[in-house]
Amino acid sequence: MSLLWLRVAVLLYGIAALAVLPAALYNRPRWRHVAVPAALAGAFFHFVSIVEMLYAAHRALPVDTHETLSMLALLLAAAFLLLTAKYRTVAFGIFLLPVVVLLTIVPAFRPGHETLAYPAIRTGWLLLHVALLLAAYAALFLSLIASLLYLIQERRLKQKLASPRRSWLPPLETTDQIALKALLFGLPCMTAGLLIGSVVALQTIGPTFFADPKVLLSLAMWVAYMLMIFIRQHSGLRGRRAVYLSSFVFLVVLAVWSANALSVVHRFKAP
Amino acid sequence: MSQINQSGTLLLLGVNHTTAPIDVRERLAIPISRLADATRTLAHQPGVREALILSTCNRVELLTVQDAPAIATSPPLGMMSFLHDYLNLPAADIQPHVYEFREREAIRHLFRVASSLDSMVVGEPQILGQVKQSWNVAREVGAISSMGALSSVLDPLLQRAFSVAKKVRTETQIGSSSVSIASVAAELARKIFGSLAGKTVLIVGAGKMSDLAAKHLIQQGATTLLVSNRTEARAEKIADSLRTPAITTGVIPFEQLHEQSHRADIVITSTGAGQVFMPDHARALLHRRRNRPVFFIDIAVPRDVAPEINKLEGCFVYDMDDLQQVAAQNQAVRSREAEAAEVIVSKEVARYSDRLSQAPAIAAFKQLQLSAEAVRQQELARTAHRLAAQPLTPEQQAAIEALTKSLTAKLLHSQLEALRETSPDPGDAISDSDGK
Numbered sequence: 202m203s204l205l206w207l208r209v210a211v212l213l214y215g216i217a218a219l220a221v222l223p224a225a226l227y228n229r230p231r232w233r234h235v236a237v238p239a240a241l242a243g244a245f246f247h248f249v250s251i252v253e254m255l256y257a258a259h260r261a262l263p264v265d266t267h268e269t270l271s272m273l274a275l276l277l278a279a280a281f282l283l284l285t286a287k288y289r290t291v292a293f294g295i296f297l298l299p300v301v302v303l304l305t306i307v308p309a310f311r312p313g314h315e316t317l318a319y320p321a322i323r324t325g326w327l328l329l330h331v332a333l334l335l336a337a338y339a340a341l342f343l344s345l346i347a348s349l350l351y352l353i354q355e356r357r358l359k360q361k362l363a364s365p366r367r368s369w370l371p372p373l374e375t376t377d378q379i380a381l382k383a384l385l386f387g388l389p390c391m392t393a394g395l396l397i398g399s400v401v402a403l404q405t406i407g408p409t410f411f412a413d414p415k416v417l418l419s420l421a422m423w424v425a426y427m428l429m430i431f432i433r434q435h436s437g438l439r440g441r442r443a444v445y446l447s448s449f450v451f452l453v454v455l456a457v458w459s460a461n462a463l464s465v466v467h468r469f470k471a472p
Numbered sequence: 473m474s475q476i477n478q479s480g481t482l483l484l485l486g487v488n489h490t491t492a493p494i495d496v497r498e499r500l501a502i503p504i505s506r507l508a509d510a511t512r513t514l515a516h517q518p519g520v521r522e523a524l525i526l527s528t529c530n531r532v533e534l535l536t537v538q539d540a541p542a543i544a545t546s547p548p549l550g551m552m553s554f555l556h557d558y559l560n561l562p563a564a565d566i567q568p569h570v571y572e573f574r575e576r577e578a579i580r581h582l583f584r585v586a587s588s589l590d591s592m593v594v595g596e597p598q599i600l601g602q603v604k605q606s607w608n609v610a611r612e613v614g615a616i617s618s619m620g621a622l623s624s625v626l627d628p629l630l631q632r633a634f635s636v637a638k639k640v641r642t643e644t645q646i647g648s649s650s651v652s653i654a655s656v657a658a659e660l661a662r663k664i665f666g667s668l669a670g671k672t673v674l675i676v677g678a679g680k681m682s683d684l685a686a687k688h689l690i691q692q693g694a695t696t697l698l699v700s701n702r703t704e705a706r707a708e709k710i711a712d713s714l715r716t717p718a719i720t721t722g723v724i725p726f727e728q729l730h731e732q733s734h735r736a737d738i739v740i741t742s743t744g745a746g747q748v749f750m751p752d753h754a755r756a757l758l759h760r761r762r763n764r765p766v767f768f769i770d771i772a773v774p775r776d777v778a779p780e781i782n783k784l785e786g787c788f789v790y791d792m793d794d795l796q797q798v799a800a801q802n803q804a805v806r807s808r809e810a811e812a813a814e815v816i817v818s819k820e821v822a823r824y825s826d827r828l829s830q831a832p833a834i835a836a837f838k839q840l841q842l843s844a845e846a847v848r849q850q851e852l853a854r855t856a857h858r859l860a861a862q863p864l865t866p867e868q869q870a871a872i873e874a875l876t877k878s879l880t881a882k883l884l885h886s887q888l889e890a891l892r893e894t895s896p897d898p899g900d901a902i903s904d905s906d907g908k
Binding site: 228230354355358359361370371372373374375436437438439440441442 | 645660663761762785
């Protein structure tokens with residue numbers, strides 16, 4: 202049943218991703234009235250699907266890449282809905298919703314049937330560790346998109362192309378605020394997520410987990426994240442250089458994600 | 473149009489910016505303080521049933537519903553005499569500039585006016601508010617019957633005009649862009665800063681255009697205004713003229729301009745002295761602002777702000793040509809959107825006219841239904857009285873109820889068909905009494 206809800210969610214996200222294009226690019230309110238409810242309904246069914254899937258699997262933890270990506274997609278959909286409600290702009294949906302569709306389409310049509318390798322680690326703390334880190338990744342991705350939108354809008358304004366037909370981009374100060382707020386939200390999530398993960402790993406595996414490549418890269422990611430916020434806050438970094446910085450940290454995050462293949466600590470599914 | 477004809481003829485008489493020069497419009501203009509009195513006077517003219525006056529800086533229009541004999545001449549003498557008597561203007565002075573629309577064309581004109589398609593600046597939003605104001609005044613003085621009154625023509629027509637105007641606003645981009653230099657500057661500032669609430673505007677130099685741009689920015693929410701001018705007394709005078717309880721103003725001595733200009737988010741320059749802000753000044757300014765964006769509006773010729781400043785990250789420089797170019801782009805967009813709006817208006821005029829055409833048939837059918845239902849109820853009551861000694865069971869009552877309803881519907885059917893044939897587009901307007 203959870204798969205059916207996930208497929209419904211993918212369909213709704215797909216509708217939202219298409220409808221958001223005329224809604225944002227051509228400022229058509231009718232399409233906005235399609236995109237936002239479709240995304241909202243998609244997020245609802247997505248949430249139901251994840252809860253049902255974890256309940257049916259008798260575990261509180263996504264154990265494979267598909268499940269984790271699906272959770273990340275739900276967070277991104279929630280971020281889109283929050284931005285729409287707070288800033289009255291659907292422009293972020295142009296980037297966020299297709300990513301949400303991509304992240305959910307594979308688990309919806311090629312699901313895994315994974316079980317936990319170590320029943321002893323069935324703990325809510327690990328779920329919190331994963332959820333907090335996914336929230337931090339989502340925040341970073343959002344910050345990167347906001348920085349990109351800032352860059353596009355800045356270029357348009359500098360090239361004197363500010364025609365109302367293409368006024369879909371949010372104001373510069375708004376995108377800048379969103380980028381910074383997303384990072385400031387992501388920092389405590391990442392810090393707490395890494396701390397919780399470290400404590401659980403210390404108790405389960407012992408101090409050797411510090412030698413795990415993924416753990417080492419995660420620490421590097423945290424340092425890069427901290428540095429990025431420090432630089433942005435203290436030098437008022439915006440525009441092109443902010444995009445470069447966000448992209449660099451995003452690459453580090455991708456490296457951390459890819460390090461799953463080398464990690465011994467982060468293998469939760471049974472062979 | 474038969475419903476209007478039954479209740480009178482719809483007639484619109486007026487002058488606007490395309491038909492009359494400003495000196496004629498000035499003499500015809502009715503200030504808001506006199507609008508109620510003028511509307512009442514017009515409504516009391518012989519043959520006038522309902523009346524409304526729309527008076528703005530670009531148009532004066534009299535919208536009336538009149539008896540047929542009163543409008544035999546064109547333009548109707550009653551309305552011309554109102555203009556002449558009320559405004560003390562010789563008819564010969566006005567007549568060459570007056571346009572006249574009747575019935576369907578009057579509806580079209582009203583819809584176009586309310587939708588801002590007939591405005592000097594197409595798409596400007598004020599006209600709808602002005603039409604609503606005239607409508608309110610006319611209702612208050614009793615020159616328009618309320619919506620419930622059977623004979624009311626103007627009330628439903630105006631309400632329709634408001635919804636058409638709303639439709640045009642929501643379905644087209646006609647009002648989405650600014651076309652004046654000052655409003656373009658304010659629109660650009662919003663693209664940079666979003667809300668202008670709490671923003672600081674610095675005026676460098678004195679000039680009408682910079683005052684106007686500053687006023688626009690203040691209207692959009694800017695709360696602090698700084699002025700810098702070579703003559704400090706002149707700067708103080710400008711600051712005083714723009715100060716309100718909600719606006720904080722201040723003067724920056726011209727020699728301290730570069731040290732203090734970082735306080736401003738938006739800088740409007742109009743000294744005409746040339747090269748007031750050079751790239752080095754802008755770099756220092758950005759450094760002091762910790763790279764927060766700054767918007768230079770350079771309306772001076774020769775330019776006060778070096779164009780290279782626009783290349784600095786966080787600096788946005790728009791000179792007079794740039795602003796005019798954006799205004800022209802916006803004007804072109806408005807023209808394109810106006811074509812789409814005209815299509816909406818034409819459809820709405822056709823729909824409204826059709827509804828009016830069907831009105832007599834619908835009214836006749838409703839009357840027929842009411843009469844038939846009254847007869848049916850009478851007969852049911854009579855039968856119930858006759859059977860008082862042996863009352864019917866609820867099932868029998870229900871059967872008789874259904875039988876009489878069915879008989880009534882079938883008897884009415886042929887008359888309904890006849891009415892349908894006489895109605896131009898009976899479609900969904902007339903249906904059988906049982907709802908089929």
